[in-house]
Amino acid sequence: MTGGVGRPRFAPQWLALRERADAAARAPELLRPLRDWSPALDPDRMPDPDGLVIRDLGCGTGSMGRWLAVRLPGPQHWILQDHDPVMLSRAATRMPSTAADGRPVTAVAVLGDLAALTASALADTSLVTASALLDLLTREELERVAAACTAARCPALFALSVTGRVELTPHDPLDAEIAAAFNAHQRRTDGGRRLLGPDAVPAAVEAFERRGATVVTQASPWRLGGPECALTEQWLRGWVSAARAQRPGLAPATDAYLRRRLEACAAGELGVAVHHTDLLALPGPYGAEAGTGG
DSSP states (O other): OOOSTTOOOOOHHHHHHHHHHHHHHSOGGGHHHHHHHOGGGOTTSOOOTTOEEEEEETOTTSHHHHHHGGGSOSOEEEEEEESOHHHHHHHHHTSOSBOTTSOBEEEEEEEOOGGGOOTGGGTTOSEEEEESOGGGSBHHHHHHHHHHHHHTTOOEEEEEEEEEEEEEESOOTTHHHHHHHHHHHHTOEETTEEBOGGGHHHHHHHHHHHTTOEEEEEEOOEEESGGGHHHHHHHHHHHHHHHHHHOGGGHHHHHHHHHHHHHHHHTTOOEEEEEEEEEEEESSOOBTTTBOOO
16 A cells, blocks of 8 residues: 555565565465355356456555456456555556456556545446555544445455564564564554554454455465565564564664574575465355355
8 A cells, every 4th residue: 555644655666576475475265255256257157248347455566466367257457546656557557468368457547545435436346456455454444445345245355464473483582572563563553543453354354244244364474585585684674673663672682683684584594474364255145055146
């Protein structure tokens, strides 16, 4: 998510660096219940001749679209929505041109805010998507998204929401203290907005289920280290920096900690699992008892 008053901004270089890890982490298992719920999304059935309309919220440079468009059948029209016009222009020009079955994919960039997301705006939308977004929302913003999607009977696929759990190998005594400070930073009040951070997934499950949706979740951890050394280094620096910002008293101890961890990373001796959850919300019941189909 980029731009907007009070909202975090991410550099295109960071988004490019993490794209391969994001793609490897996202949960393709959630596409099966999505396809079951909507025949138009199932490659084993006849695609919707009118095509799919997919709205990507907080699209950044468009990595979610590049990952998902080639996994769905039929003609697709993507609405790429973000606050940053530079990011939007990159996203629109880098979308795949064909879907899983070779049908055309088109995209349009829309400069916009979640405040504009309403059920009427989603009236002709086949699917709402977002990646690494939920933890950057407030509870009020999340409620708005859930209300719009369920009222429009539009499924929503949210990838890569942080859970607050990080595992580093080998273990260091400071790991837990830095993780706790980082998680508190993720829940901070920023520009008057109280961010959900690691509480985003349970809050989203509750918000959608309260409105009658069926919610399916799947673990989607980053596995860093080895060939991902550049990403691991940048993640480490950001992780420690956020922890220090939340608890300045950690600074003296984390200087040596960061140096040790970066040396281990450069030597190929550091493994990191950053845990995320992917979430699929289907409006209404789903499964054998309810039948399928939207």
